[in-house]
Amino acid sequence: xxxxxxxxxxxxxxxxxxxxxxxxxxxxxxxxxxxxxxxxxxxxxxxxxxxxxxxxxxxxxxxxxxxxxxxxxxxxxxxxxxxxxxxxxxxxxxxxxxxxxxxxxxxxxxxxxxxxxxxxxxxxxxxxxxxxxxxxxxxxxxxxxxxxxxxxxxxxxxx
Amino acid sequence: xxxxxxxxxxxxxxxxxxxxxxxxxxxxxxxxxxxxxxxxxxxxxxxxxxxxxxxxxxxxxxxxxxxxxxxxxxxxxxxxxxxxxxxxxxxxxxxxxxxxxxxxxxxxxxxxxxxxxxxxxxxxxxxxxxxxxxxxxxxxxxxxxxxxxxxxxxxxxxxxxxxxxxxxxxxxxxxxxxxxxxxxxxxxxxxxxxxxxxxxxxxxxxxxxxxxxxxxxxxxxxxxxxxxxxxxxxxxxxxxxxxxxxxxxxxxxxxxxxxxxxxxxxxxxxxxxxxxxxxxxxxxxxxxxxxxxxxxxxxxxxxxxxxxxxxxxxxxxxxxxxxxxxxxxxxxxxxxxxxxxxxxxxxxxxxxxxxxxxxxxxxxxxxxxxxxxxxxxxxxx
Numbered sequence: 001x002x003x004x005x006x007x008x009x010x011x012x013x014x015x016x017x018x019x020x021x022x023x024x025x026x027x028x029x030x031x032x033x034x035x036x037x038x039x040x041x042x043x044x045x046x047x048x049x050x051x052x053x054x055x056x057x058x059x060x061x062x063x064x065x066x067x068x069x070x071x072x073x074x075x076x077x078x079x080x081x082x083x084x085x086x087x088x089x090x091x092x093x094x095x096x097x098x099x100x101x102x103x104x105x106x107x108x109x110x111x112x113x114x115x116x117x118x119x120x121x122x123x124x125x126x127x128x129x130x131x132x133x134x135x136x137x138x139x140x141x142x143x144x145x146x147x148x149x150x151x152x153x154x155x156x157x158x159x
Numbered sequence: 160x161x162x163x164x165x166x167x168x169x170x171x172x173x174x175x176x177x178x179x180x181x182x183x184x185x186x187x188x189x190x191x192x193x194x195x196x197x198x199x200x201x202x203x204x205x206x207x208x209x210x211x212x213x214x215x216x217x218x219x220x221x222x223x224x225x226x227x228x229x230x231x232x233x234x235x236x237x238x239x240x241x242x243x244x245x246x247x248x249x250x251x252x253x254x255x256x257x258x259x260x261x262x263x264x265x266x267x268x269x270x271x272x273x274x275x276x277x278x279x280x281x282x283x284x285x286x287x288x289x290x291x292x293x294x295x296x297x298x299x300x301x302x303x304x305x306x307x308x309x310x311x312x313x314x315x316x317x318x319x320x321x322x323x324x325x326x327x328x329x330x331x332x333x334x335x336x337x338x339x340x341x342x343x344x345x346x347x348x349x350x351x352x353x354x355x356x357x358x359x360x361x362x363x364x365x366x367x368x369x370x371x372x373x374x375x376x377x378x379x380x381x382x383x384x385x386x387x388x389x390x391x392x393x394x395x396x397x398x399x400x401x402x403x404x405x406x407x408x409x410x411x412x413x414x415x416x417x418x419x420x421x422x423x424x425x426x427x428x429x430x431x432x433x434x435x436x437x438x439x440x441x442x443x444x445x446x447x448x449x450x451x452x453x454x455x456x457x458x459x460x461x462x463x464x465x466x467x468x469x470x471x472x473x474x475x476x477x478x479x480x481x482x483x484x485x486x487x488x489x490x491x492x493x494x495x496x497x498x499x500x501x502x503x504x505x506x507x508x509x510x511x512x513x514x515x516x517x518x519x520x521x522x523x524x525x526x527x528x529x530x531x532x533x534x535x536x537x538x539x540x
Binding site: 072 | 166168169170172173176180464467505
């Protein structure tokens with residue numbers, strides 16, 4: 001029998017809220033998203049399928065959602081993993097330039113509502129290209145910096 | 160025995176690892192359980208191979224009892240059962256520190272002759288040294304009541320203390336020569352006097368959506384019931400006169416609650432003493448009080464919009480009363496179209512994390528996380 005100390009865990013508030021969000025997700029999963037099984041409730045992997053009639057139709061991408069101990073007072077860290085979609089607001093290291101993930105986060109939002117925002121961001125794209133400052137940004141993030149430490153300046157709200 | 164308030168949180172979607180929080184005698188503990196057989200694997204449902212990881216405090220308490228835990232693990236068929244075992248073991252470990260001293264023989268011979276007299280069928284529990292007893296009493300409609308009797312060392316000269324699940328404390332009438340059978344008959348009488356109170360309360364519990372208390376006991380005359388549309392009503396029923404207008408208070412945004420308050424005042428003449436309390440409330444408020452099924456689980460309008468709980472998960476409220484006034488969602492967004500409710504503490508925590516929040520004296524001014532309507536909350540919750 002092992003009696004070692006568990007690793008850093010969510011606050012009880014966060015644990016309770018995530019449990020409810022997961023239950024709600026399982027009852028009503030947002031269209032186009034699939035929650036992939038992981039060993040950790042604090043780290044969700046979500047499969048995204050591009051919406052029909054858009055540039056990303058039927059393409060599969062993976063989001064990684066990492067919940068901080070103080071969730072929902074603090075936003076989750078959301079990035080694309082594996083091959084991030086080509087999009088003017090998505091960097092090649094998976095970081096997403098989307099205000100609700102940073103400055104505009106509010107505890108009224110949920111993983112589901114974030115997913116919807118990301119899908120609508122993908123759907124409204126008119127060209128598959130990287131942000132203009134992609135190389136510089138990705139170089140600056142090489143030491144594994146979290147996108148939450150970036151001082152974002154949100155390009156526009158058209159895409 | 161404490162009520163079971165443990166939280167079992169799955170750590171993965173296969174349900175093979177869990178994080179368990181529980182509290183015992185006012186203290187919180189937690190542990191992790193790994194390698195639990197997945198519910199998908201039919202057949203052996205035993206936690207035999209599961210691994211338990213304890214926080215240091217708990218680990219220290221269990222030192223020397225690891226083999227007992229291991230044995231209980233292999234006997235438990237699911238996590239919930241194991242949590243109960245863990246609490247049971249911990250309770251025994253804590254209690255074992257207090258010694259058990261037996262009383263003189265004369266005490267026991269008197270006690271057992273008294274029990275013979277009233278009949279063993281009325282006793283549902285006897286403590287280790289027989290100074291604590293529990294009576295089981297059935298009332299006229301068949302409700303089962305438990306009354307705990309604690310005998311003092313000088314019994315029968317010293318008055319025993321009794322605790323029963325009654326809305327008003329029972330004052331024991333005691334004289335020299337009184338014994339267990341007199342306690343029993345006084346308890347019966349008290350129980351009979353609250354029959355109408357329980358009829359009224361059970362009607363509420365059955366038909367309305369009771370937000371509080373979560374597990375109403377027969378002693379509790381307080382209820383908070385959902386009215387729908389982010390409003391709720393709390394009432395304290397008079398146990399001796401349960402069909403009169405109770406003390407009441409509305410919760411919700413001022414816009415939706417003010418008309419309800421007016422209706423109570425204007426419609427008081429409709430109150431009929433021969434109707435049940437809930438029927439009277441419906442007639443006075445001119446609305447149908449919704450049941451849990453009517454509102455449905457998705458519209459958890461009563462829960463805090465930040466932490467999604469009704470009672471605040473005990474993290475920043477560390478006072479002596481974790482389920483007290485401050486731990487309920489009592490802050491309401493005054494925007495009529497929003498009306499979300501929050502715990503004061505959650506709202507403070509959120510507003511403090513924003514640079515746009517202003518503070519004047521002890522009040523934080525910010526915006527509702529849902530609709531951005533201005534909202535204010537006292538900082539010192």
